Amino acid sequence: MNFAVLQFPASNCDQDALHVLRNVLGHSARFVWHKETSLGDADAVIVPGGFSYGDYLRCGAIARFSPVMQAVQAFAANGGPVLGICNGFQVLCEAGLLPGALIRNRSLQFRCEHIFLKTITTNSPFANRIPEGKLLRVPIAHGEGCYFADEETLRLMKVGNQILWRYVDAAGEVTDAANPNGSLENIAGVCNAFRNVAGLMPHPERASEGLLGSADGRLIFESLIHALETKTIAKAA
């Protein structure tokens, strides 16, 4: 498969994402600079973490209007899969490709630690390979990861089964203590109504090799690859 990994000024998880896709999973991946207007022959797009445009104004607010994001909008509208990680999640929310927004952590602290994720539904191209009941141990590293959506949006997301991951404790319980940033209902990741665009604050690309202490994050990339290979998700025209 061909992956496009976007690069904005101050992206800093782009190399990690490319490394996992290329060297760990053996697929083809290339960087796409924010000024480019085409995604080429990409089968899927990764919007990586970092501090695009210095996080000025709001996280993701300026990146969302970069030329490459117009191509991503078209790609997503055609059903192509797009995964936003950390700052990439913020960019996709700002772009209106995902519901809600990410605001300052409840604690006002930048949180950098490993957390546990519970997969709420495996009915998604980003979670189909995650075994039932398996908790993912992956790191977070953010200051603005508190997920917010208004009541009506949240209701529609539940109806549409769009909440993909929640922060839980080691026993898999959704508790306030396991919520690292104050996210509404411990939400860590969501998808759009068509299920081809998803975002999460934790970093699966930093937990895709045993050497790094956890390889749980791989399951998210393997899910996406499985969805593409089995054509359960269409490549955008």
Added chain:
Amino acid sequence: MNPVDSPGIRFAFASDMKAKIIITPKKAVLDPQGKTVQNALAQMGYPGIGAVHVGKYLEIEVTGDAEVVRKQIDEACHKFLSNPVIEDYKLEIE
């Protein structure tokens, strides 16, 4: 050259305006910065301190027809300068 004939100065005579934009977090949105500042003010001994909301203030220098400018800046506020999911804004042009 008469200063009024200089293009730069004549341009400055066109309706130069300043857009002043105040962006605040919506009521329903958690505002940990506001809460922290509120606690600090109370701790410092200031009496009667209620809720604090921390927002942003932007000034934009802009030239053009007043009505068009208002419309354009208002659109930019909605589309870009604020995020309607989490923020409200007030726009003044003078």
